[in-house]
Amino acid sequence: MIAVPDERWLGRAEGPVVRPYALTGGRTRASGESVDLLALVHATGNPLADTAFLEPEHAGVLRLCRTPKSLADLASDLDLPLGVVRILLSDMRERGLISIQRPSANPLTDARILKDVADALRRL
Amino acid sequence: MPFVDSDHDSGPATPMSIKILIAGGFGAGKTTLVSSVSEIKPLRTEEVLSEPSILVDAIDGVENKSTTTVAMDFGRITVRDDLVIYLFGTPGQHRFWFMWDELSFGALGAVVMADTRRLADSFPSVDYFERCDLPFVVAVNCFDGARRYRPEAVRAALDLDPGVPVVLCDARQRSSSRDVLVILVEHAIKLLTDDKRAVTSR
Numbered sequence: 001m002i003a004v005p006d007e008r009w010l011g012r013a014e015g016p017v018v019r020p021y022a023l024t025g026g027r028t029r030a031s032g033e034s035v036d037l038l039a040l041v042h043a044t045g046n047p048l049a050d051t052a053f054l055e056p057e058h059a060g061v062l063r064l065c066r067t068p069k070s071l072a073d074l075a076s077d078l079d080l081p082l083g084v085v086r087i088l089l090s091d092m093r094e095r096g097l098i099s100i101q102r103p104s105a106n107p108l109t110d111a112r113i114l115k116d117v118a119d120a121l122r123r124l
Numbered sequence: 125m126p127f128v129d130s131d132h133d134s135g136p137a138t139p140m141s142i143k144i145l146i147a148g149g150f151g152a153g154k155t156t157l158v159s160s161v162s163e164i165k166p167l168r169t170e171e172v173l174s175e176p177s178i179l180v181d182a183i184d185g186v187e188n189k190s191t192t193t194v195a196m197d198f199g200r201i202t203v204r205d206d207l208v209i210y211l212f213g214t215p216g217q218h219r220f221w222f223m224w225d226e227l228s229f230g231a232l233g234a235v236v237m238a239d240t241r242r243l244a245d246s247f248p249s250v251d252y253f254e255r256c257d258l259p260f261v262v263a264v265n266c267f268d269g270a271r272r273y274r275p276e277a278v279r280a281a282l283d284l285d286p287g288v289p290v291v292l293c294d295a296r297q298r299s300s301s302r303d304v305l306v307i308l309v310e311h312a313i314k315l316l317t318d319d320k321r322a323v324t325s326r
């Protein structure tokens with residue numbers, strides 16, 4: 001048996017495990033390159049040939065991604081673990097339902113952008 | 125609103141994102157800080173359980189028994205239409221480092237929350253960020269009834285480099301949490317410009 005972890009937050013955080021992994025056919029890892037947490041997912045609007053493929057969770061992704069959403073936002077809004085969403089996304093990308101853009105040009109090396117960030121935080 | 129009517133090829137540039145990590149030991153105030161400055165939402169990820177018998181199951185292909193989910197704090201602050209700050213609150217224990225590697229990739233920097241009653245709990249976070257060379261600041265949370273320490277005493281106890289900012293904060297106060305983030309961003313800018321100077325003077 002699995003020992004129950006003693007961390008308070010872990011107990012609080014434990015969610016349903018079985019259903020999400022049933023959805024992914026028991027896979028716990030997406031094939032191919034891992035999608036960055038802040039990569040943007042966008043529904044393509046392409047029609048789906050194989051409608052039997054579509055589970056409510058896929059429909060949920062499509063609904064949320066009419067405007068681009070980060071993987072982290074998606075997983076949080078769908079209340080699904082990140083790994084499950086990564087698998088859904090790779091299946092959906094294969095079928096042409098979504099496009100995934102890596103986070104755009106690295107802003108971390110641009111001091112001007114970082115100064116904007118500091119100013120915006122000061123106004124919070 | 126960007127994107128609403130845009131198609132992918134000709135739409136406006138994708139928004140830039142800035143990632144900041146909020147680390148620290150158990151109960152140090154991570155969730156409190158993220159929720160005082162941003163819209164906080166829970167985000168779950170998977171943890172692989174390393175129980176020996178479960179590993180055997182995994183080899184047999186029963187993968188879904190080998191993971192459980194853990195939660196982290198996830199917050200976002202929209203700076204402009206094209207610039208968003210993401211905050212990720214992560215537990216400080218060693219067993220969660222599998223998450224840290226992913227989280228620290230491409231991050232601007234980190235806040236290490238320190239509770240002076242359990243200062244040692246912040247050692248692993250400090251070690252981690254020093255090793256991966258990520259800019260970080262230490263935020264000393266002033267818990268009720270805890271002895272007050274000067275920042276310099278905390279710096280000495282944590283054996284921090286002189287350049288690492290140490291700030292006292294009350295994570296329950298929005299203004300205080302905000303100041304911690306401002307200090308982190310300024311620290312990152314300073315390291316960036318110092319680096320550039322070092323390159324050009326070579």
Ligand SMILES: Nc1nc2c(ncn2[C@@H]2O[C@H](COP(=O)(O)OP(=O)(O)OP(=O)(O)O)[C@@H](O)[C@H]2O)c(=O)[nH]1
Binds near residue numbers: 149150265
């Ligand atoms: N007095 C005081 N209390 C605080 C401060 N920050 C957090 N707390 C309290 O400390 C407790 C723990 O804070 P959390 O924000 O849940 O800490 P955490 O780091 O998210 O904890 P875990 O996720 O369980 O590791 C809560 O009851 C907070 O209200 C602070 O700056 N001052």
Ligand SMILES: [Mg+2]
Binds near residue numbers: 009154155156197
């Ligand atoms: Mg917490």
